[in-house]
Structure formats: C-alpha cells, structure tokens
Amino acid sequence: MTTYKIIGHKNPDTDAICSAIAMQEFMKAKGHNAQAYRLGELNKETQFVMNYTSSIIPELVTSFEEKSELILVDHNEKAQSIDNLEQYSLYYIVDHHKFSLETSAPLYIRAEPIGSTCSIVAKMFSEEQIEISKELATLMIAGIVSDTLYFRSPTTTHEDRELVEMLNEIAQIEDVEKFSLDMFSAKSDLGDITAIEMIQIDYKEFEFNGNMYGIGVMETTNAQYGINRLSEIKEALTQIQERDNLTGVMFSVVDILDEKNYSICSNEEFGVQVQQAFSSTLLENGFLDLGGALSRKKQIVPTLKNFLEG
Amino acid sequence: MTTYKIIGHKNPDTDAICSAIAMQEFMKAKGHNAQAYRLGELNKETQFVMNYTSSIIPELVTSFEEKSELILVDHNEKAQSIDNLEQYSLYYIVDHHKFSLETSAPLYIRAEPIGSTCSIVAKMFSEEQIEISKELATLMIAGIVSDTLYFRSPTTTHEDRELVEMLNEIAQIEDVEKFSLDMFSAKSDLGDITAIEMIQIDYKEFEFNGNMYGIGVMETTNAQYGINRLSEIKEALTQIQERDNLTGVMFSVVDILDEKNYSICSNEEFGVQVQQAFSSTLLENGFLDLGGALSRKKQIVPTLKNFLEG
Numbered sequence: 293m294t295t296y297k298i299i300g301h302k303n304p305d306t307d308a309i310c311s312a313i314a315m316q317e318f319m320k321a322k323g324h325n326a327q328a329y330r331l332g333e334l335n336k337e338t339q340f341v342m343n344y345t346s347s348i349i350p351e352l353v354t355s356f357e358e359k360s361e362l363i364l365v366d367h368n369e370k371a372q373s374i375d376n377l378e379q380y381s382l383y384y385i386v387d388h389h390k391f392s393l394e395t396s397a398p399l400y401i402r403a404e405p406i407g408s409t410c411s412i413v414a415k416m417f418s419e420e421q422i423e424i425s426k427e428l429a430t431l432m433i434a435g436i437v438s439d440t441l442y443f444r445s446p447t448t449t450h451e452d453r454e455l456v457e458m459l460n461e462i463a464q465i466e467d468v469e470k471f472s473l474d475m476f477s478a479k480s481d482l483g484d485i486t487a488i489e490m491i492q493i494d495y496k497e498f499e500f501n502g503n504m505y506g507i508g509v510m511e512t513t514n515a516q517y518g519i520n521r522l523s524e525i526k527e528a529l530t531q532i533q534e535r536d537n538l539t540g541v542m543f544s545v546v547d548i549l550d551e552k553n554y555s556i557c558s559n560e561e562f563g564v565q566v567q568q569a570f571s572s573t574l575l576e577n578g579f580l581d582l583g584g585a586l587s588r589k590k591q592i593v594p595t596l597k598n599f600l601e602g
Numbered sequence: 603m604t605t606y607k608i609i610g611h612k613n614p615d616t617d618a619i620c621s622a623i624a625m626q627e628f629m630k631a632k633g634h635n636a637q638a639y640r641l642g643e644l645n646k647e648t649q650f651v652m653n654y655t656s657s658i659i660p661e662l663v664t665s666f667e668e669k670s671e672l673i674l675v676d677h678n679e680k681a682q683s684i685d686n687l688e689q690y691s692l693y694y695i696v697d698h699h700k701f702s703l704e705t706s707a708p709l710y711i712r713a714e715p716i717g718s719t720c721s722i723v724a725k726m727f728s729e730e731q732i733e734i735s736k737e738l739a740t741l742m743i744a745g746i747v748s749d750t751l752y753f754r755s756p757t758t759t760h761e762d763r764e765l766v767e768m769l770n771e772i773a774q775i776e777d778v779e780k781f782s783l784d785m786f787s788a789k790s791d792l793g794d795i796t797a798i799e800m801i802q803i804d805y806k807e808f809e810f811n812g813n814m815y816g817i818g819v820m821e822t823t824n825a826q827y828g829i830n831r832l833s834e835i836k837e838a839l840t841q842i843q844e845r846d847n848l849t850g851v852m853f854s855v856v857d858i859l860d861e862k863n864y865s866i867c868s869n870e871e872f873g874v875q876v877q878q879a880f881s882s883t884l885l886e887n888g889f890l891d892l893g894g895a896l897s898r899k900k901q902i903v904p905t906l907k908n909f910l911e912g
Contacts, residue, residue: 390708406711
C-alpha cells in the first residue's frame with residue numbers, strides 16, 4: 293500500500309507542522325498509510341508547541357524516492373515546496389493561500405480562504421465525524437492561533453474562532469489566549485540569532501512579474517529587538533539577495549500586540565516600490581511604516597503583486 | 603447580497619451545464635444568491651437532457667460586470683474560461699481536471715480525480731445532507747454518465763457508480779443505461795452540421811511547451827459519420843489553426859460503443875508528433891488509430907503534454 297508523504301512549506305511555521313501531523317492522522321483514519329515530514333528546522337514557537345504536547349516531531353527531509361505520492365499542506369507554490377517537485381506525484385493539496393499551480397494530472401485539492409490550514413483539516417475531521425485526540429486538538433488549536441495571531445490577523449474568519457472553541461472541548465486548554473501569548477513569547481525569544489537567521493525564520497519566495505522576491509516576516513511581541521538591529525538587517529538582506537539571485541528581499545517586523553508592521557528592503561529601487569505600493573512613510577528608526585499590514589498572505593503579497601504587475 | 607455567477611467552460615458539455623445548475627442549487631441551499639450561466643450553445647446531448655428534465659437553460663453570456671464574484675465549474679484554465687478572467691473575483695472552483703491556475707487571492711477550491719464535476723457536487727450535497735430534487739438528481743446523473751461515457755472512460759471511479767445509484771433513488775430513471783444510450787444517440791445525431799461545427803462541439807485549447815493547441819473530440823455512437831467526412835475535416839482543421847493562430851489542431855472521433863479513437867491533425871508536423879506520442883498507425887481511412895484513448899483529460903492531453911514537453 294502506498295504511504296502518502298505529507299509536507300508543509302520550507303521554513304515551516306506552526307501551521308505547516310501541525311497541519312502535516314493532522315493530515316497524517318486524517319489519512320490514517322481513512323484507512324491509508326501516511327507520514328508527515330518537514331522541510332526545515334522548527335522555529336521556537338513550534339518547538340514550544342511540540343514540547344507542550346510531547347508530540348513526535350516530523351522527520352527532516354530534503355527529497356523522497358522518485359514518483360512518491362505527496363500531500364502538500366499549507367502551500368501550493370513550487371518555490372515553497374520540496375526541490376524538484378515535478379519528479380513526484382501530487383495526490384492532495386490542502387491550503388489556504390492564493391494558488392499558483394500547474395499539475396500534470398487531476399488531483400485532490402481542498403482550499404479555503406480561512407485563517408489556517410489546521411482550520412481546514414479540523415473541518416475535514418468534523419465533516420467525516422472522525423474522533424480527534426487531545427494531543428491533535430491542541431496541535432490544531434496551535435496552528436490556528438499561530439496563523440491568525442490569536443484572531444488578530446485580517447485572515448481570521450468566524451469559522452476559525454468556532455473551530456478553536458470546538459477543538460478546545462477536547463484539548464481542554466485552560467486559557468487559550470494565555471497559551472497563544474506563551475507561544476508568541478517563545479517565538480519572540482530569539483537569543484543570539486544572526487540577522488540572516490532572523491530574516492529567514494518565516495521566509496518565503498514569490499514570483500512577481502517574472503522576477504523572484506523574498507519576503508521574511510518576524511511576528512513578535514518584542515518588535516524593539518528587530519528595530520534595534522537595523523544595520524545588521526540591511527547587510528543581511530543584501531547578502532540574501534545576492535546569494536539567491538533575487539530582484540528584492542523585504543523584511544517585516546510585525547508587532548503582534550500593537551498590530552504594527554515595520555519593514556525594510558534589500559535595495560533602494562525595491563524600497564521605493566514598497567513605499568509607493570503601501571503609501572507608507574519612512575520612520576526615524578529607518579523602517580517603513582506599513583501600518584497594520586499583519587498578514588503576508590492577505591496584505592503584503594497582494595499589494596506588492598498588484599503594484600509590480602498592475 | 604452578492605450573487606455568485608457560476609460558469610462551466612466554453613463549448614459547454616453536459617457536465618459543464620449540469621454541474622453549474624447543481625452548484626447554483628447548492629449555493630442557494632447554503633443561503634447564498636447564485637445564478638448559473640453558460641459560455642456557449644448547448645450540444646444536442648445536453649439539449650436532450652434539458653428537454654428530458656424540462657429544466658431552465660442557463661442564460662448565454664460573454665461577460666459580466668467587472669469584479670463579479672465567479673464560481674468556475676468543470677474547468678480551471680484561463681483559456682477555457684470567460685474572456686478577461688482576471689477582471690473578476692474568483693470565489694470557488696469545483697473541478698476534476700488537472701490544474702493550471704494562478705489566483706491573486708485565497709479562494710475555495712474543491713477538486714477530485716473523479717469521473718465528472720457533477721460527481722463532486724453530488725458529494726457536496728450528500729456531505730451537507732442537503733435535499734436533492736428529482737430534477738437535479740437527473741441532471742447530475744446526466745453529467746456523470748456523459749463524462750464517463752456510462753462508466754466506460756478510464757476516468758471512472760467506483761464513487762461515480764455509487765453516486766449514480768444514490769442519485770437514482772431520487773431520480774427514479776427506469777433504466778439508466780438506456781437513458782445514457784439515448785443521450786449518446788442524441789449527441790450522435792448531427793444533422794447537416796458543417797465540419798468546423800463538428801470539430802468544435804466539444805473543443806478545448808491547451809498550452810504545451812509555450813504553444814497553443816486545439817483539441818476537438820466527437821464522442822459518438824456513429825463514428826462512420828465522422829470518418830466519411832475526412833477531406834472536409836482536414837480543410838476545417840487548417841482553417842481553425844489559421845483563424846485562432848494555433849500551432850496545431852487535433853480532432854478525435856471517439857466511438858463510444860466500440861471504445862475506439864480515430865484522430866486527425868491540422869498539419870503534418872503535428873500529425874507526426876501525435877503519431878509518435880501515441881505509437882499509433884495510420885489507417886486506410888486516413889485517420890490515426892489512437893486505440894482506446896477515450897478520455898481527452900486522462901489520456902490524450904497527458905500523453906501529448908509529456909511528448910511535447912518531455
């Protein structure tokens with residue numbers, strides 16, 4: 293029997309890891325063999341969650357046997373997925389992002405404009421009336437509150453809130469808001485990380501108008517930590533741009549509690565484009581004020597795409 | 603309240619029309635405003651079905667108001683959809699084809715590798731326990747048996763058969779196989795149609811390796827009718843190629859009962875490529891013998907794509 297291999301995107305975040313595990317359990321409950329993997333190191337928030345639930349951390353991989361049957365969760369773009377995606381067979385995609393996808397055959401897709409991929413998998417469990425363990429309910433709550441910044445992100449829907457309520461009847465977390473703040477604090481405690489590492493904690497590549505761009509977002513309860521390291525970040529952005537042959541790299545420090553975005557770009561031309569695209573002002577601290585643009589998916593990427601391609 | 607506008611592909615077939623109507627009823631049952639439209643004339647099979655059920659035929663359109671919220675059924679490729687697709691807002695896609703899709707925002711997608719789009723919509727009704735009328739059950743059966751050639755096509759799954767059984771508990775068609783044969787006969791009764799019309803009854807454009815191709819398929823219980831008109835068809839293929847600025851046009855006469863494919867191409871180079879791609883022989887009647895390649899989606903398009911891009 294085929295073992296479906298489940299992967300979230302590169303630079304996995306909590307939703308990518310937790311939805312891969314949730315999809316693994318869903319497929320098993322439907323009588324399939326399935327195994328969740330990860331394409332990169334866990335960030336500190338996800339480490340906190342995996343410790344909290346004592347879950348088995350998915351194995352790190354860079355490739356599978358050719359023709360392996362894959363399930364992609366929390367992404368659908370080639371640039372964010374496993375290298376050489378075309379040498380595998382796509383069986384299922386579960387995602388809540390915009391689509392940029394070419395397949396060679398029909399496949400299963402379940403996509404919704406909802407706060408997290410864990411929200412979609414939780415709905416799938418619920419629709420099929422499959423029992424959810426306490427551990428899995430906690431992992432799915434973590435994915436939802438992480439991606440929605442505890443319902444602060446404009447990507448949040450009423451369904452996300454309802455699903456967290458439903459899941460917490462099983463998970464029995466005493467205070468989900470406190471749990472979320474603990475997650476965000478864990479993510480914000482970066483220790484002695486280099487600027488390049490900081491930019492790449494939550495980093496994705498996008499194609500706009502035929503050119504490749506990188507966008508890193510640091511969601512944090514301690515924005516000052518990032519703001520204080522302006523000059524190092526500038527240098528690191530230039531290095532990433534050259535290393536990966538990109539047209540531009542952008543880094544956003546997102547203050548989760550104050551709901552503010554402070555951004556900076558790898559070169560002047562891209563910086564001017566970002567400033568114009570968001571009608572933003574340059575702050576005294578050297579960062580562009582991108583207002584309440586908390587969501588890369590719903591705010592940063594569509595605005596840039598419209599500006600650069602429109 | 604938004605009225606979602608539902609469209610199947612250009613040159614609509616029975617599944618495109620019936621799944622648009624089914625999706626309209628699904629959305630209404632979920633409390634939305636929704637209206638099914640069509641992007642082209644009904645073929646004779648679909649006319650037969652609409653007469654059989656006395657259904658209201660969706661209105662023919664070529665455009666909507668800008669920013670209208672669209673639901674695409676039975677297709678996802680830009681070339682097969684309404685002109686200037688980018689000026690509308692995509693809300694939902696329900697489809698069973700391979701994907702080639704770029705969206706600017708997250709959306710709902712429900713895709714499955716199953717025999718018809720009506721099969722997917724029927725599952726959606728069933729999952730949500732929404733009542734299905736006798737008329738709608740008949741329309742969805744028509745979509746399933748049309749697209750699967752009454753379960754002969756290799757795209758058929760066990761779910762398609764089960765769904766027809768489930769739907770016929772409501773539709774109460776006395777003999778579904780006879781109903782299918784009557785549909786296929788209606789489709790095969792072409793009257794005094796021109797060769798260009800014949801090629802375009804069920805016709806789609808595809809991009810392979812950066813070039814555009816047209817592929818027409820005539821599923822018929824009377825293959826001899828097409829075979830006898832070889833020289834007219836050759837001329838018409840050349841006309842379509844020039845008119846639409848295509849690299850090649852292919853026309854397949856598919857004998858539904860004998861499960862055979864007889865094909866011909868618009869120019870010699872493309873003809874040789876098709877012959878090589880399918881390892882086929884040229885018959886005395888002037889057509890290439892494509893064996894049992896009944897399905898454009900599962901057999902013709904993937905084979906051509908692999909050959910031309912591989």
